[in-house]
Amino acid sequence: MHRRNTLSKLDAYAQRFPGENNTTSRMIEFINSHSDCFERELPNGHMTGSAWLLDESLDRALLTHHRKLNRWLQPGGHADGQSDIAAVCLREAKEESGLSEIELVSDALLDIDIHVIPARGDEPEHYHYDCRFLLRCLGDDAYVVSKESHDLAWIKLSDIRKYTDEESIDRMVDKTLRFKAGDLKI
Numbered sequence: 273m274h275r276r277n278t279l280s281k282l283d284a285y286a287q288r289f290p291g292e293n294n295t296t297s298r299m300i301e302f303i304n305s306h307s308d309c310f311e312r313e314l315p316n317g318h319m320t321g322s323a324w325l326l327d328e329s330l331d332r333a334l335l336t337h338h339r340k341l342n343r344w345l346q347p348g349g350h351a352d353g354q355s356d357i358a359a360v361c362l363r364e365a366k367e368e369s370g371l372s373e374i375e376l377v378s379d380a381l382l383d384i385d386i387h388v389i390p391a392r393g394d395e396p397e398h399y400h401y402d403c404r405f406l407l408r409c410l411g412d413d414a415y416v417v418s419k420e421s422h423d424l425a426w427i428k429l430s431d432i433r434k435y436t437d438e439e440s441i442d443r444m445v446d447k448t449l450r451f452k453a454g455d456l457k458i
Contacts, residue, residue: 275303275304275307275309275355277356277357278319278357278403279300279303279304281381282299282300282384283300284380285380285384288380288457292384295384295386296384298386299384299386299401302317302386302399302401303319309401310351310352310353310354310355311351311352311353312351312352315398316399317386317398317399317400317401318351318399318400318401319350319351319400319401319402320350320351320360320400320401320402321349321351321358321359321360321361321364321402321404321405322345322346322347322349322361322404323347323348323362323364323365323407324346324383324405324407324444324448325369325371325374325407325408326406326407326408326448327409327413328408328410330408330448330451330452331428332427332428332429333346333426333427333429333432333444333448334369334371334409334413334424334425334426334427335427335432335435335436336369336421336424337421337423337424337425338420338421338422339420339422340392342422343438344425344435344436345436345441346404346441347365347368348365348368349363349364349368358379358405360403361403361404361405361407362374362405362407365407367418368418368421368424369416369424370415371409371413371414371415373409373410374407374408374410375408375410376405376407377405377408378405378406378458380405380458381403381404382405382447382458383440383443383444383447384402384404385404386400386402387400387402387440404440406448406451406458413426429449432445
């Protein structure tokens, strides 16, 4: 079954982050209820993959000033039928940053989030069921701003709050700091 890999990652995530079981349960229920959950055409929502992309030293995150949402966020996007959500994350990180030397720090989920995307044009309001992975840029970190962004910026983890107050980004900063301190296995 094409959903099994993501469901397995979510089961492991639930074990590592029991305080987030409400979100984990909602995402598992969504995936189990929609065999087409990886398709953008599913009108009520769909799976997305996001990159918590850090520099080689894990001190700075690359954020994008998203063109459509007009907010600073992590790179990411639609699965577009791809059920390997980690591969979606890598694809989106490369497309949105222009960086080619990127690696998954782990194929385990760093974070998950379910958020509303407002209606735009012919597209109704819907949910993104977002799976986020920790990635690291190797070598040259000179990015290229894509058409999906107003801007990109490498931001020190300690300065993230100057750019965004997104709760899910706060969680990823916290998890990164715990990972760097050796208090969290990813």
